[in-house]
Amino acid sequence: MKKNTAVGMLILGSLELLGTAAYAESDPEDIIKYRQNVMKANGAHMAAAGAILQGKVDYKKDLAYHAKTLQTINSDIPALFPKGSDFGDTKALDGVWAKRADFEKRAKDTRAKADAFVKAAGGDTKAALAKFKELSDSCKACHKDFRKEEK
Amino acid sequence: MNASRLLAFVGATLFAGSVFAAEPAMDRGEYLFRAAGCGGCHTDEKNKGPALAGGAAIKTPRGTFYAPNITPDPTYGVGRWSEADFFRATREGLNPDGAHYYPSFPYASYTRLTDDDLRALWNYLRRQAPVTQASRPHELPWYVRSRSLLSTWKALYFTPGAWQPRPDKDETWNRGAYLAEAVGHCGECHTPRDSLGGPRRGLHFAGTREGPDDSVVPNITPDKKTGIGRWRKSEIIEYLDSGMTPEGDFAGDVMAEVIDRSTSRLTPPDREAIAVYLLSLPPVEHAVRKEKKKPAKGKDAFGF
Numbered sequence: 001m002k003k004n005t006a007v008g009m010l011i012l013g014s015l016e017l018l019g020t021a022a023y024a025e026s027d028p029e030d031i032i033k034y035r036q037n038v039m040k041a042n043g044a045h046m047a048a049a050g051a052i053l054q055g056k057v058d059y060k061k062d063l064a065y066h067a068k069t070l071q072t073i074n075s076d077i078p079a080l081f082p083k084g085s086d087f088g089d090t091k092a093l094d095g096v097w098a099k100r101a102d103f104e105k106r107a108k109d110t111r112a113k114a115d116a117f118v119k120a121a122g123g124d125t126k127a128a129l130a131k132f133k134e135l136s137d138s139c140k141a142c143h144k145d146f147r148k149e150e151k
Numbered sequence: 152m153n154a155s156r157l158l159a160f161v162g163a164t165l166f167a168g169s170v171f172a173a174e175p176a177m178d179r180g181e182y183l184f185r186a187a188g189c190g191g192c193h194t195d196e197k198n199k200g201p202a203l204a205g206g207a208a209i210k211t212p213r214g215t216f217y218a219p220n221i222t223p224d225p226t227y228g229v230g231r232w233s234e235a236d237f238f239r240a241t242r243e244g245l246n247p248d249g250a251h252y253y254p255s256f257p258y259a260s261y262t263r264l265t266d267d268d269l270r271a272l273w274n275y276l277r278r279q280a281p282v283t284q285a286s287r288p289h290e291l292p293w294y295v296r297s298r299s300l301l302s303t304w305k306a307l308y309f310t311p312g313a314w315q316p317r318p319d320k321d322e323t324w325n326r327g328a329y330l331a332e333a334v335g336h337c338g339e340c341h342t343p344r345d346s347l348g349g350p351r352r353g354l355h356f357a358g359t360r361e362g363p364d365d366s367v368v369p370n371i372t373p374d375k376k377t378g379i380g381r382w383r384k385s386e387i388i389e390y391l392d393s394g395m396t397p398e399g400d401f402a403g404d405v406m407a408e409v410i411d412r413s414t415s416r417l418t419p420p421d422r423e424a425i426a427v428y429l430l431s432l433p434p435v436e437h438a439v440r441k442e443k444k445k446p447a448k449g450k451d452a453f454g455f
């Protein structure tokens with residue numbers, strides 16, 4: 001029995017290694033496409049949360065869900081920009097890789113602002129809107145330094 | 152503006168020492184200075200350079216330009232200038248020696264500023280800290296190095312003179328037009344240029360693939376397919392304030408700077424005026440965005 005478990009673990013371990021290897025060999029264009037899709041989702045939840053907070057639509061009960069999703073997406077933005085994913089159909093500027101520490105600082109700030117937004121989202125609208133605006137500013141600050149408007 | 156100044160004055164007088172006194176009405180020159188985005192070119196923010204002492208490189212298809220030191224330093228800045236010199240620079244595109252400026256200095260837009268606003272701007276500039284730092288010379292290809300060519304450019308494309316309000320349009324529209332065309336000089340980037348660097352006819356605000364620093368500058372006419380025709384007024388106002396698009400994307404690059412420095416600092420009525428004006432422009436169908444590339448090469452239909 002014990003032996004079987006050990007063999008099972010070994011197989012699982014090997015599968016995991018295979019998975020990692022497959023990831024490392026991803027086509028850069030696929031990584032770029034993936035991150036663009038994730039970022040689009042990021043934007044969609046920002047737009048949705050914004051519409052609720054500005055009173056344009058009455059979905060206040062969904063605000064927590066949008067906030068939580070934004071928190072999840074923004075928990076590790078640098079992971080979406082691995083080495084080698086700079087060449088292709090991307091608007092990411094070279095600084096994402098060349099000035100990695102600055103980039104990670106920006107991402108850390110966005111993560112902190114998303115965390116704060118989650119905490120405020122359950123409370124009164126005014127406080128939540130203030131945290132939403134701080135998160136917005138953080139998105140813009142990072143795009144300002146690290147994303148080309150179009151290229 | 153006058154009313155708010157009066158209020159601030161009354162406030163400061165009545166409540167001296169209270170919170171009211173801590174908020175003086177913004178100086179008109181400072182407001183215009185922000186709205187016009189002078190610091191965007193004249194301050195090298197990328198390299199943390201001193202304010203207004205000369206800007207970072209602006210790469211264009213016709214050479215690399217460096218905006219000069221406009222602090223009141225007598226040697227390297229505009230410390231020896233008179234108000235008349237400043238008027239001549241902004242209104243006519245001439246330096247105090249009478250030489251032409253390159254139109255990278257957006258005098259084709261600033262010429263539309265009113266006398267009062269130019270005066271307020273000049274007074275604001277004169278109060279800034281002088282910085283002893285030489286301006287960097289432009290780096291230009293040989294064929295545009297002669298400044299005498301610029302008289303031809305001016306003859307073709309430049310009509311000096313302050314903005315004249317259109318009596319058939321309301322106050323909001325006129326304010327928006329003034330802010331977008333003169334102060335904010337949107338067209339300097341958003342209008343494509345021809346081979347001589349002049350604005351292309353019929354494509355006013357219609358975007359270009361040859362923007363500064365190789366950027367693609369979007370079409371901001373209200374064309375539904377290629378411009379901002381599907382944006383609502385409130386969405387344009389939101390974008391100019393926070394940088395968020397209707398899709399929840401955020402401005403980056405040069406436009407994020409413009410929003411931080413200028414449009415987010417305008418009064419809400421001024422942002423609304425710009426939105427009203429943009430939506431009133433004739434829609435121009437002009438696609439500038441890049442076609443999406445086909446999926447990766449060397450793969451079969453199943454992606455293997």
